[in-house]
Amino acid sequence: MTDDPFLLFGTREVEQPPVRLTAGRLSADLLDGNLRTIRYDGVEVLRALAYLVRDRDWGTYSPTITDLSIDQRADAFDVRYTAQCKGAGSETLRIAVHIEGRGDGLVYRAEAVSPEGFETNRCGFCVLHPILGLAGAPVTVEHVDGQVVGTHFPDVIEPWQPFKNMRAITHRPLPGVAAECRLEGDVFEMEDQRNWSDASYKTYVRPLALPWPYRIPAGSPQRQSVSLRISDSRTASTEAAAPGDSADPVTLAWGEAEGILPAIGLVMAPEEVRASLDAAEHLAALKPQELIVSFDPGAGHGVEALRDFASLAALHKGRTLLEIALPCLSTPEAETRAIAAQMAEAGFRPDAILISPSVDRQSTPPGSAWPACPPLDEVYAAAHAAFAGIRIGGGMLSYFTELNRKRVPAENLAFISHCTCPIVHAADDLSVMQTLEALPFITRSVRAIYGDKPYRIGPSTIPMRQNPYGSRTMPNPGLKRMAMADRDPRHTGRFAAAFALAYLQSVLEAGLECLTLSALTGPFGVIAGRDEPAAEGTLRPLGETVAQLCHHAGKPWRACISSDPTRLRAFAVETADGWQVLLANLTAGRLDVSPEALAPDMRKLNLAPYEVAAVTLR
Structure with a gap:
């Protein structure tokens, strides 16, 4: 098997390795101007420490870095550089950075200024604490008013911010070792990033309850700093672990754990059904247990889409589920009856229906008003009446975040469902693979809310199918590693195959009834197109793994x-x-x-x- 980057990642663009910085027992990886994997005695203390600038759709700018200087000494390091972000029109933001590291910690300072003024949803520091070993662990939070509170990192995933108005946070990464992270220059708060399948607790600048986007005034310097201080009460004879991997x-x-493997599904959008019909031989060979077809009247889907679904279902030997994004422009009763009439006209009767108001695909962040929406009890009652004899499920067509924040009344539902996406906040290879750490916390949190209710996940793909946090997914014609991108090169390479198998392994103990990790055709599909690692018309590496999982389903x-x-x-x-x-x-x-x-x-x-x-x- 080759190590050709194109076969691994679907692109010949290789990520640059980080620069390993060391200061005694402390180590950190410098990458694109920010720090990753900050360790003390070889143990991860912080997952990342970064200065980030977000646009109005919560996309992250990739600044141009100049004047980079790294002074690595025997027991200390010093890093300086200038970063520049180009916003809308002629707007620019210039950031001067200075990072100092010593054996007992580091200080990261930044000053941002824009000659023209700069629009942003967020501009400033982001501190990531790892979740493994810290979930449920004691932590001390100092607030901006000087109050110090002893508490715990959330264990079950917290839907809203666990800590607000933060000035410092202290935890113990090792027995006898305390790590204090002090935040200056603005008001910080923490969110539980496991909501989005990120493997971290994120402390970020500027409370979400404040308006966004906002403007940085022209010529007004914005100064912030984060300091990490390590207090080690252990004996001096303790050997330092060598930093590294x-x-x-x-x-x-x-x-000890054991169970039964879930059914494996494939998702079909109306726009891909014709291509899927042309690939019927692949569908027959894969033998997925479920076909999930997406129906959105607000996007113009109607009886023709349902006829196409019926044609596809006729070729499929397994079950079919219809996802309905209910427009909620009239009553749930009227809209569900209209869809039921279209289904009858098209001759399409799925085995199950997952129904959710269309507006619930969009996120409602802290401090935002919930959009107008009929009570979910009314939506589900209307679905049961209109689609008699069909299993009715609920949850979210978007991500666990939205399900955690708007918990659905599940008493009369046959199942609960949600999706995930690993590139909501970051898209580098390490961050994507690290999202696997968060999946068991997500499934355990769903079980804590909904008990033993039948539970499904997906469609969950590396590229983003929909963006609940902005107006659109990010176009990616150059096939870069890009957060919130509608296409991702790794989906076509061996990376996606390994990620898919590990995804299933991460959620096995949840006892899912179905897991969907791909489509049949298109950018989320298992069949290769032109200029891909696999030959056009054959299975992508992900397809080979999906085929294997389909074969083992139910064992x-x-x-x-x-x-x-x-x-x-x-x-x-x-x-x-x-x-x-x-x-x-x-x-x-x-x-x-x-x-x-x-x-x-x-x-x-x-x-x-x-x-x-x-x-x-x-």
Whole structure:
């Protein structure tokens, strides 16, 4: 298997490696002017410390960096640079940055000024705390009025900001070690980024209750700083761990969890149904258990779309679910009856319907007014009446964030559903893979709210299908790694295949009834187009993984514990030939795997970058 970037990522553009900065026991990775993976004694203290500028659609600017200087000494580092963002028209924002690191912490200062004035939704520091090891852990928060409160990081995902009006936050990454993060220059608050499947708690500048977008006044400097201070009460003889990332082999062992694999679905938009009909041979070969078809009268979908769905359903041997984005321009009763009449005219009767008001696809951030919408009880009652004999489900056509903030009355629903997207806030390879850490917290939070109600996830793809946080998804004709992008090059490469297998592994314990990770055709599909790593008309690497998951759906699974789940994910499936272990290398390098604990005579494995492999234990 090749390490060609095009085959791995669907693009020949390779991410630049970070610059490793060290100061005694402290280390940090400098990338694009910001700090990632800030460690003390080899343990991650902060996931990231960044100065970010957002546009009016919450897109993140990629500033031009000049005058970069890095002074790395034996026990300290010093970084300076200038960054410039170009906004609408002739607006520019110039940011002068200075980062100082010592063995007991660091200080990151920034001053932003715009000659013309600058429109933004947010401009300033963002501090990310990792979630693993910190969820539910004690933390101390100092507020801007000087009040100090002992509390905990949220365990079940908090829909709104857990901490507001922050001046400092202190946690313990190691026994005997305290890490204080002090925030100056504005008012900060924290949100639980696990809502969006980010693997972090995010402390950010400017409360969301304030108006946005807003303007930075012309010629008015905006100064902020973040300082990290490490207090280590351990004995001086404690050995410092070498900063860096482990290259040791990953070991696998049996876990205690077990269950039944969910059904696997494919999503179809009306615009893709004709192409899907032309790819009927692939549909027949994949044998997905579910087809999810999307119907939005507000987008002009009508009886013709339903006729196309009926043609597609006739070719499909499994179940069909209709997603309805209800316009809510008249009463729910009138709109659902009209759709039911169109379904009858088209000869289309799905096995299940997921219905949600169209406006609920858009986010309602803290401090915003909820949009006008009929009570959900009325929507669901109208659906039961209009679509008699069909399973009716609810939840959100968008993401867990919206489901967590607007919790639906589920008593009379057959199932709950939501989606996820890994590029809402960041789109680099590391951030996308790190979203896998948040998925078990999402499923556990859904179970905490809705109990054992049947539960579905998807369609969840790397590229963004819809943007609840702005007016549109971001066009990406150059196929860059871009947050909120409508296309993503990695969807066509081996990266997506590894991500999909690891996604399923991350949600196994939730006992899903269905998981949907792709479409059949188009930019979210499993079939390759022109100029892709796979030959046109064949399955993308993601398609090969989806085919494998479709084949195993409904079979018993058993947990496999990876010694380093940031590099390797695995689980076992019971087949007629014995237990088959499915593995995914989540890294861009080759990976040695020691699976002897699963079977004494099992040989060591060497997985290629982002390889998905299957090994049968005999």
